[in-house]
Amino acid sequence: MICNNSDIQNKIIDGRLIARNIESSISEKVIKLKQSGIVPAIAVILVGEDPASVVYVRNKERAAQRCGILSKKDIYPESLTEKELINKIEELNNDPLIHGILVQLPLPSHIGEKKITEAINPSKDVDGFHPLNVGKIFTENAPFYPCTPYGILKMLDYYDIPVKGKNCVIIGQSNIVGKPLAVMLMNRLAAVSSLNIFTKDVKSIASKADVLISATGKAHLIDDGYVKDGAVVIDVGIANIGGKICGDVNFDKVINKVSKITPVPGGVGPLTVAVLMENTVKSAMGRLQK
Numbered sequence: 001m002i003c004n005n006s007d008i009q010n011k012i013i014d015g016r017l018i019a020r021n022i023e024s025s026i027s028e029k030v031i032k033l034k035q036s037g038i039v040p041a042i043a044v045i046l047v048g049e050d051p052a053s054v055v056y057v058r059n060k061e062r063a064a065q066r067c068g069i070l071s072k073k074d075i076y077p078e079s080l081t082e083k084e085l086i087n088k089i090e091e092l093n094n095d096p097l098i099h100g101i102l103v104q105l106p107l108p109s110h111i112g113e114k115k116i117t118e119a120i121n122p123s124k125d126v127d128g129f130h131p132l133n134v135g136k137i138f139t140e141n142a143p144f145y146p147c148t149p150y151g152i153l154k155m156l157d158y159y160d161i162p163v164k165g166k167n168c169v170i171i172g173q174s175n176i177v178g179k180p181l182a183v184m185l186m187n188r189l190a191a192v193s194s195l196n197i198f199t200k201d202v203k204s205i206a207s208k209a210d211v212l213i214s215a216t217g218k219a220h221l222i223d224d225g226y227v228k229d230g231a232v233v234i235d236v237g238i239a240n241i242g243g244k245i246c247g248d249v250n251f252d253k254v255i256n257k258v259s260k261i262t263p264v265p266g267g268v269g270p271l272t273v274a275v276l277m278e279n280t281v282k283s284a285m286g287r288l289q290k
């Protein structure tokens, strides 16, 4: 069956709409915090001038502004040493007016991402990447869940898409998306397959998924051969082809088969940013309770 325009609209998971809803509820909490004398604040550190990172940092700053969150941007040259960066993070750890610290990845190759992630105080780790917080995903008591996987769960919830007992396939096993998402879906009693570049016959495994999530960064990897009829497809990938942003999924090739799909742009990306803001406000509210 070929979809018409209204069929396509009904299949779209509108990440911008869900993000707007989250941001408006954050804004209300921010007003209350400010009335109690707390201005929620996030520090965003950018090292170097990676063009994609510059755009991501700008998007985060704009979202913070929309929510009334103070955003402090620290930009350092590529030549910053690992020790210097750790010292900067330490200053922010000790600053009572900062509630969230985010170091934009990737970092220049002379700086170890693992060391930097571990340098952030877990109580200000609004990205949810600190190993202590990652471990707490298993026991479902993390103070902050990683933004992209948590944003994906929020999308599924918004559209009432259950995962309990469903066959969920995740292509991509990174520490920031694929691995934590696998555990978070297991926590919801899904049957989860986690695939990577060395997995044999990715297409055959993917084509049995009720919910297929792709996070590889390989533009248009996923065509109709990877998708079961009626599947929900979540496209995390971001690639730039000739100046145009696209995802892992070849939207036009799969749209007739899916029941729901995230577009790129306008799908997972806005949710990632909204959850970051939510985590920052959660951290600030924790201050209120102290």
Ligand code: NAD
Pocket: 148, 171, 172, 173, 174, 175, 176, 177, 178, 195, 196, 197, 198, 199, 202, 215, 216, 217, 218, 221, 236, 237, 238, 239, 268, 269, 270, 272, 273
């Ligand atoms: P990564 O590069 O760290 O990991 C990619 C993973 O995909 C690896 O596990 C790799 O083995 C796997 N992979 C690559 N090609 C594959 C293939 N052909 N078959 C099976 N597995 C394959 O990536 P990441 O940091 O998780 O990011 C993945 C993509 O998601 C990137 O495009 C990134 O820009 C995007 N991203 C988007 C958001 C968002 O908010 N929308 C957030 C984070 C990452």
